[in-house]
Amino acid sequence: MDISFIDKRLEGIYSKVLNKSRLSKEDGIYIYETHDLIGLGQVANHVRRSLHGNKAFYIYNQHLNYTNVCKNRCRFCAYARDRKEKGAYTWSIEEIEKRLLERIDEPVNELHIVGGLNEDLSFDYFIDLLKTVKKVRPNATIKAFTSVEIDYLSTLAGLSIEQTIQQLKQAGLEMMPGGGAEILNSRIHKELFPRKIGHERWLEIVKAVHKAGIKTNATMLYGHIETIEERVDHLITLRQLQDETHGFSAFIPLAFHSENTKLAHIPPTTAVDDLKNVAAARLLLDNFDHIKAYWVMIGEKLAQVALSFGADDLDGTIIEERITHMAGAKSAKGLTKEQMEEMITKAGFEPVERDSFYNSINSS
Amino acid sequence: MDKLHKIIEKINVNERIDINEGLKLFRQADFLTLASLANRKRFYYHPDKIVTYVVDRNINYTNICASGCRFCAFFVTHDMGQGYIISKQDLFDKIQETLRLGGTQILLQGGMHPHLDLDYYIDLLTYIKENFDIHIHGFSPPEIDFIAKKSSLSIEKTLSILKKAGLSSIPGGGAEILCDEIRQKVSPNKCSSEEWLEVMRQAHMQGMRSSATMMFGHIEKDFHIFEHMDKLRNLQDETHGFTAFIPWTFQPDNTKILVNKKTAVEYLRVLAMSRLFFDNIDNIQASWVTQGDKIAQTALFFGANDMGSTMIEENVVASAGVDFMLSKEEVTRLITKAGFEPCQRDCYYNLL
Structure with a gap:
């Protein structure tokens, strides 16, 4: 396809893409610097379409955030509470069962389960949690726990990472989300989330999880104090690990929301930055199958636009998103299947309802 | 060469496209192809990387309206008892505040009381x-x-009286879709499309400039959008009085028309087409009021070169359940972050 770029420097990147040669760090930085948003979008769209044609994926899912009590208290988080703090909550296994049963008539295909590091919970709680979910929803995939939680659970259990993963897997864990990566960089780690595991540990755990045959996603929290170079390094680090394990399924750029956090002075990300992050991910992560436009964070409208800037997946219907909304997200808390399909169709794509592993679900 | 390619060629050599060509492009071209064409056209008309905005306030002197349009969530009828006519004191305070906040104009609209x-x-x-x-x-x-008919005066006379009393320019509202088969259904008591165009013709002839709008996403079909733009383009050939075109999407909440809201991609496609269709209207305005800050910023790459007003106050769209707010600081931040230079303008698009 011919693209007439306003920014001629993108021609070099496009010809690399056409020759299937890997983009360099400098290319990555330039992707963020260019003001030719449409030219960049066209290059990313070319890659997206050569991988997925006209398809755009979504999943019918449910989020379960089992507790907001967290000992890490990262500076960018509006969701966490201390044990005794007002608004702190932890769901009992019975409550989790109740929440699942409330929506048992809906065709939920995936349960996305993440929570804080709550010192009142034992390892048994997590095993019970997984078993209960599997009992109530035997046909839905359990996608649960970030590397941060896995690290914490291994200490709770007094087991190695490998043993911890095995136990969780036996109890029903089938996939892992990509959270907790933030920016894989020690400067950001020190400034924003010093009590959370650092990037070496995050990568080590993901590697172990992939080795155990469990697929994970990967994320990047952008729009706080990170530099463009740090974003590109983050993406390249993920690309290297993917070369080694091939265990990543999708990459999800996460737009930082500052309201009610200790970084409330930082203004929200703008659309151009959101779209560039989608395009940059699509172009740099040449060994990732899927790039998500997470509508909760960038809004439904821009997520729809992002389908033409490199994204092939709108994530899920969700219902009751909690974490980003605590930080002032203006998006809906959930979307219906019809809304998802309409967004995709009206953007000129073919909606494909998928399961956790991107198999199409032919529900009538 | 296929037909679509021929239309694109025409655009590339800055030839005018007709309704059918516009419609074909709109129906068949890929989203980013439209964006790329509109973006290049935008830089053809405005080579500088400037994006303008105006600081003003909407003042609705009354919400009582005899028109009763089916798409409106703002109006009340005279009998409902919730109507107001603005007091002089309120008017004074609102204008004083506007000037204090760096405003240069007010958008004064009713109600057809x-x-x-x-x-x-x-x-x-x-x-x-x-x-x-x-x-x-x-x-x-x-x-x-409405005022002319009520006073049994010609449009020409009414405009000259209002102009003499202090009216400087006319907003392009109430155009909705300038096709009577649509107007009769959504706003049967409002002036016809010919009457709408005649008011603008007379205003332009008396030296008053105006904007032009289009409200789409209700009951119109895609060809109505192009008929609407064609009527405006023809009048503009005659008068050169339009400063800007502002398309925006119908907001269905609290109205009598039950349809799904147009999505962002559909809005951006129409916006891009407007930049490609209007070879005689200088400015295309993004509608953050209906689209929100993210899509308004994105619109700067789909043909728009103006962010409209910071709107210290807006009531009409807010009544239909949409209340995006943007301060002057936020408007300039969005423009800057998109790689453009923000410039405050006056009503005639002169940079301030």
């Missing part, structure tokens, strides 16, 4: 002009048409 006559409007304009040095952008064509 059944009991107000020409003297009321003359008094309103005179009062403002006696107290303030501010540009009055006021009375959309349906209001002018």
